[in-house]
Amino acid sequence: MQLHIYNNPDELSQAVANWMADYIQSVLLRSDRFTIALSGGSTPQKLHTILAATPYREKIDWARIHFFWGDERAVPFTDDRNNAKMAYDTLLDNLSIPAEHIHVMRTDIDPQASAAEYEKILHRYFDETSNSFDLVLLGMGDDGHTLSLFPGTEIVHEQTAWAKAFFLQAQGMYRISLTAPIVNKAASVVFLVAGKNKSETLKLVLEGPFQPDLYPSQIIKPDMGELHWFIDEAASADLKKV
Numbered sequence: 001m002q003l004h005i006y007n008n009p010d011e012l013s014q015a016v017a018n019w020m021a022d023y024i025q026s027v028l029l030r031s032d033r034f035t036i037a038l039s040g041g042s043t044p045q046k047l048h049t050i051l052a053a054t055p056y057r058e059k060i061d062w063a064r065i066h067f068f069w070g071d072e073r074a075v076p077f078t079d080d081r082n083n084a085k086m087a088y089d090t091l092l093d094n095l096s097i098p099a100e101h102i103h104v105m106r107t108d109i110d111p112q113a114s115a116a117e118y119e120k121i122l123h124r125y126f127d128e129t130s131n132s133f134d135l136v137l138l139g140m141g142d143d144g145h146t147l148s149l150f151p152g153t154e155i156v157h158e159q160t161a162w163a164k165a166f167f168l169q170a171q172g173m174y175r176i177s178l179t180a181p182i183v184n185k186a187a188s189v190v191f192l193v194a195g196k197n198k199s200e201t202l203k204l205v206l207e208g209p210f211q212p213d214l215y216p217s218q219i220i221k222p223d224m225g226e227l228h229w230f231i232d233e234a235a236s237a238d239l240k241k242v
Protein backbone atom coordinates (compact mmCIF):
# COMPACT_ATOMS: atom_id res chain seq x y z
CA MET A 1 0.00 0.00 0.00
CA GLN A 2 1.25 3.48 -0.88
CA LEU A 3 0.03 6.55 0.99
CA HIS A 4 0.12 9.99 -0.66
CA ILE A 5 -0.80 13.03 1.48
CA TYR A 6 -1.53 16.52 0.11
CA ASN A 7 -2.39 19.85 1.68
CA ASN A 8 -5.96 20.12 0.45
CA PRO A 9 -8.49 18.53 -1.96
CA ASP A 10 -7.35 20.70 -4.87
CA GLU A 11 -3.73 19.60 -4.56
CA LEU A 12 -4.88 16.02 -4.09
CA SER A 13 -6.94 16.09 -7.27
CA GLN A 14 -4.11 17.66 -9.26
CA ALA A 15 -1.69 15.00 -8.02
CA VAL A 16 -4.06 12.18 -8.97
CA ALA A 17 -4.53 13.70 -12.44
CA ASN A 18 -0.75 13.80 -12.93
CA TRP A 19 -0.36 10.24 -11.69
CA MET A 20 -3.21 8.99 -13.88
CA ALA A 21 -1.88 10.64 -17.03
CA ASP A 22 1.53 9.02 -16.58
CA TYR A 23 0.03 5.65 -15.68
CA ILE A 24 -2.41 5.61 -18.62
CA GLN A 25 0.38 6.48 -21.03
CA SER A 26 2.56 3.67 -19.68
CA VAL A 27 -0.24 1.10 -20.04
CA LEU A 28 -1.13 2.21 -23.57
CA LEU A 29 2.46 1.69 -24.68
CA ARG A 30 1.93 -2.06 -24.26
CA SER A 31 -1.84 -2.40 -24.68
CA ASP A 32 -4.44 -1.24 -27.20
CA ARG A 33 -6.85 -0.14 -24.46
CA PHE A 34 -7.04 1.15 -20.89
CA THR A 35 -9.93 0.12 -18.64
CA ILE A 36 -11.07 2.25 -15.72
CA ALA A 37 -13.89 2.02 -13.18
CA LEU A 38 -15.11 5.43 -12.04
CA SER A 39 -16.40 6.42 -8.62
CA GLY A 40 -19.23 8.68 -7.51
CA GLY A 41 -18.96 11.34 -4.82
CA SER A 42 -17.70 14.91 -4.61
CA THR A 43 -13.93 14.33 -4.65
CA PRO A 44 -13.94 12.71 -8.14
CA GLN A 45 -15.81 15.73 -9.52
CA LYS A 46 -12.73 17.89 -8.95
CA LEU A 47 -10.57 15.25 -10.60
CA HIS A 48 -12.93 14.97 -13.58
CA THR A 49 -12.88 18.72 -14.13
CA ILE A 50 -9.08 18.72 -14.21
CA LEU A 51 -8.87 15.73 -16.55
CA ALA A 52 -11.38 17.23 -18.99
CA ALA A 53 -9.31 20.42 -19.38
CA THR A 54 -5.95 21.28 -20.92
CA PRO A 55 -3.37 19.74 -20.74
CA TYR A 56 -4.94 16.36 -19.87
CA ARG A 57 -7.62 16.34 -22.56
CA GLU A 58 -4.81 16.51 -25.11
CA LYS A 59 -2.20 14.46 -23.22
CA ILE A 60 -4.38 11.38 -22.63
CA ASP A 61 -5.53 9.22 -25.55
CA TRP A 62 -9.17 9.21 -24.44
CA ALA A 63 -10.40 7.29 -27.50
CA ARG A 64 -8.58 4.19 -26.23
CA ILE A 65 -10.04 4.31 -22.72
CA HIS A 66 -12.96 2.07 -21.77
CA PHE A 67 -15.12 3.36 -18.92
CA PHE A 68 -16.98 1.40 -16.25
CA TRP A 69 -18.51 2.29 -12.90
CA GLY A 70 -17.79 0.94 -9.44
CA ASP A 71 -21.37 1.30 -8.31
CA GLU A 72 -24.64 3.03 -9.02
CA ARG A 73 -27.80 4.15 -7.30
CA ALA A 74 -30.90 2.69 -8.95
CA VAL A 75 -32.30 6.11 -9.84
CA PRO A 76 -32.97 7.51 -13.34
CA PHE A 77 -30.06 8.90 -15.36
CA THR A 78 -31.70 12.33 -15.08
CA ASP A 79 -31.43 12.20 -11.26
CA ASP A 80 -28.46 14.15 -9.86
CA ARG A 81 -27.72 11.22 -7.52
CA ASN A 82 -26.90 9.04 -10.53
CA ASN A 83 -23.14 8.40 -10.67
CA ALA A 84 -23.08 8.03 -14.44
CA LYS A 85 -24.82 11.39 -14.88
CA MET A 86 -22.17 13.05 -12.73
CA ALA A 87 -19.40 11.50 -14.81
CA TYR A 88 -21.03 12.59 -18.08
CA ASP A 89 -21.57 16.13 -16.78
CA THR A 90 -18.03 16.59 -15.45
CA LEU A 91 -15.91 14.43 -17.75
CA LEU A 92 -17.35 12.32 -20.54
CA ASP A 93 -19.42 15.00 -22.30
CA ASN A 94 -16.27 17.13 -22.56
CA LEU A 95 -14.17 14.51 -24.35
CA SER A 96 -14.33 12.56 -27.61
CA ILE A 97 -14.96 8.99 -26.46
CA PRO A 98 -16.55 6.26 -28.60
CA ALA A 99 -19.98 5.44 -27.20
CA GLU A 100 -19.20 1.71 -27.28
CA HIS A 101 -16.36 2.33 -24.79
CA ILE A 102 -18.72 3.59 -22.08
CA HIS A 103 -20.47 0.98 -19.95
CA VAL A 104 -23.00 2.44 -17.54
CA MET A 105 -24.85 0.39 -14.96
CA ARG A 106 -28.38 0.58 -16.33
CA THR A 107 -31.07 1.98 -14.08
CA ASP A 108 -33.92 1.72 -16.59
CA ILE A 109 -34.37 -2.00 -15.90
CA ASP A 110 -34.75 -4.17 -12.80
CA PRO A 111 -31.64 -3.77 -10.58
CA GLN A 112 -30.99 -7.52 -10.46
CA ALA A 113 -31.19 -7.70 -14.26
CA SER A 114 -28.85 -4.70 -14.48
CA ALA A 115 -26.26 -6.40 -12.26
CA ALA A 116 -26.49 -9.61 -14.30
CA GLU A 117 -26.08 -7.67 -17.54
CA TYR A 118 -23.08 -5.81 -16.14
CA GLU A 119 -21.44 -9.02 -15.02
CA LYS A 120 -21.69 -10.37 -18.57
CA ILE A 121 -19.92 -7.26 -19.86
CA LEU A 122 -17.17 -7.67 -17.27
CA HIS A 123 -16.63 -11.31 -18.19
CA ARG A 124 -16.43 -10.35 -21.86
CA TYR A 125 -13.62 -7.94 -21.06
CA PHE A 126 -11.71 -9.75 -18.34
CA ASP A 127 -12.13 -13.51 -18.59
CA GLU A 128 -8.98 -13.82 -20.70
CA THR A 129 -6.84 -11.22 -18.90
CA SER A 130 -4.49 -11.65 -15.96
CA ASN A 131 -5.93 -8.55 -14.30
CA SER A 132 -9.35 -6.98 -14.43
CA PHE A 133 -9.37 -3.16 -14.68
CA ASP A 134 -6.19 -1.24 -15.28
CA LEU A 135 -7.49 1.24 -12.70
CA VAL A 136 -10.31 1.38 -10.18
CA LEU A 137 -11.02 4.76 -8.59
CA LEU A 138 -12.68 4.55 -5.19
CA GLY A 139 -13.90 6.83 -2.45
CA MET A 140 -14.55 6.09 1.20
CA GLY A 141 -17.57 7.21 3.17
CA ASP A 142 -17.25 8.44 6.73
CA ASP A 143 -18.82 5.10 7.75
CA GLY A 144 -16.00 3.21 6.04
CA HIS A 145 -17.98 2.03 3.02
CA THR A 146 -16.62 1.96 -0.51
CA LEU A 147 -18.45 1.12 -3.74
CA SER A 148 -21.87 0.02 -2.41
CA LEU A 149 -20.20 -2.18 0.19
CA PHE A 150 -21.85 -0.79 3.29
CA PRO A 151 -21.21 -1.90 6.88
CA GLY A 152 -23.18 -5.00 7.80
CA THR A 153 -24.33 -5.86 4.25
CA GLU A 154 -23.99 -9.33 2.75
CA ILE A 155 -22.29 -8.04 -0.40
CA VAL A 156 -19.15 -7.29 1.63
CA HIS A 157 -18.50 -11.05 1.79
CA GLU A 158 -19.35 -11.89 -1.83
CA GLN A 159 -16.78 -14.37 -3.16
CA THR A 160 -17.88 -15.24 -6.70
CA ALA A 161 -20.17 -12.70 -8.39
CA TRP A 162 -18.49 -9.65 -9.92
CA ALA A 163 -21.59 -7.42 -9.78
CA LYS A 164 -24.55 -7.52 -7.42
CA ALA A 165 -27.72 -5.55 -6.74
CA PHE A 166 -29.42 -5.27 -3.37
CA PHE A 167 -31.88 -3.08 -1.51
CA LEU A 168 -30.14 -0.78 0.96
CA GLN A 169 -32.68 -0.30 3.71
CA ALA A 170 -30.94 2.72 5.23
CA GLN A 171 -31.31 4.66 1.97
CA GLY A 172 -34.58 3.14 0.81
CA MET A 173 -33.15 2.31 -2.62
CA TYR A 174 -31.49 -0.39 -4.65
CA ARG A 175 -27.75 -0.20 -5.23
CA ILE A 176 -25.80 -1.91 -8.01
CA SER A 177 -22.15 -2.54 -7.28
CA LEU A 178 -18.95 -4.23 -8.26
CA THR A 179 -17.73 -6.65 -5.62
CA ALA A 180 -14.38 -7.22 -3.93
CA PRO A 181 -13.39 -10.22 -6.13
CA ILE A 182 -13.36 -8.23 -9.40
CA VAL A 183 -11.90 -5.06 -7.85
CA ASN A 184 -9.11 -7.02 -6.15
CA LYS A 185 -8.11 -8.40 -9.57
CA ALA A 186 -7.34 -4.86 -10.79
CA ALA A 187 -3.83 -3.81 -11.74
CA SER A 188 -4.18 -0.64 -9.69
CA VAL A 189 -6.70 0.62 -7.13
CA VAL A 190 -6.75 4.25 -6.01
CA PHE A 191 -8.70 5.61 -3.05
CA LEU A 192 -9.40 9.35 -2.95
CA VAL A 193 -10.24 10.55 0.57
CA ALA A 194 -10.56 14.17 1.73
CA GLY A 195 -11.96 15.95 4.76
CA LYS A 196 -11.67 15.91 8.55
CA ASN A 197 -14.96 13.99 8.78
CA LYS A 198 -13.14 10.98 7.31
CA SER A 199 -10.08 11.08 9.59
CA GLU A 200 -11.26 8.87 12.46
CA THR A 201 -12.63 6.20 10.14
CA LEU A 202 -9.55 6.34 7.91
CA LYS A 203 -7.35 5.63 10.93
CA LEU A 204 -9.44 2.58 11.78
CA VAL A 205 -9.44 1.35 8.18
CA LEU A 206 -5.69 1.70 7.71
CA GLU A 207 -4.35 1.10 11.21
CA GLY A 208 -7.07 -0.77 13.08
CA PRO A 209 -7.85 -4.49 13.23
CA PHE A 210 -9.40 -6.17 10.19
CA GLN A 211 -13.17 -5.68 10.67
CA PRO A 212 -14.72 -5.53 7.20
CA ASP A 213 -18.28 -5.78 8.55
CA LEU A 214 -17.63 -2.47 10.29
CA TYR A 215 -15.23 -0.94 7.75
CA PRO A 216 -15.82 -2.52 4.32
CA SER A 217 -13.03 -0.49 2.69
CA GLN A 218 -10.63 -2.92 4.39
CA ILE A 219 -11.80 -5.71 2.06
CA ILE A 220 -10.19 -3.97 -0.93
CA LYS A 221 -6.71 -5.47 -1.16
CA PRO A 222 -5.53 -6.09 -4.74
CA ASP A 223 -4.30 -9.66 -5.21
CA MET A 224 -1.37 -8.71 -7.43
CA GLY A 225 -1.96 -5.05 -8.19
CA GLU A 226 -1.03 -1.76 -6.56
CA LEU A 227 -3.07 -0.04 -3.85
CA HIS A 228 -2.76 3.74 -3.49
CA TRP A 229 -4.44 6.03 -0.97
CA PHE A 230 -4.44 9.69 -2.06
CA ILE A 231 -5.62 11.74 0.93
CA ASP A 232 -5.51 15.31 2.15
CA GLU A 233 -4.05 16.60 5.42
CA ALA A 234 -7.45 16.87 7.07
CA ALA A 235 -8.26 13.22 6.41
CA SER A 236 -4.80 12.17 7.63
CA ALA A 237 -5.13 14.03 10.95
CA ASP A 238 -5.52 10.90 13.12
CA LEU A 239 -2.96 8.70 11.32
CA LYS A 240 0.37 7.86 12.90
CA LYS A 241 2.96 10.21 11.50
CA VAL A 242 6.24 8.47 10.65
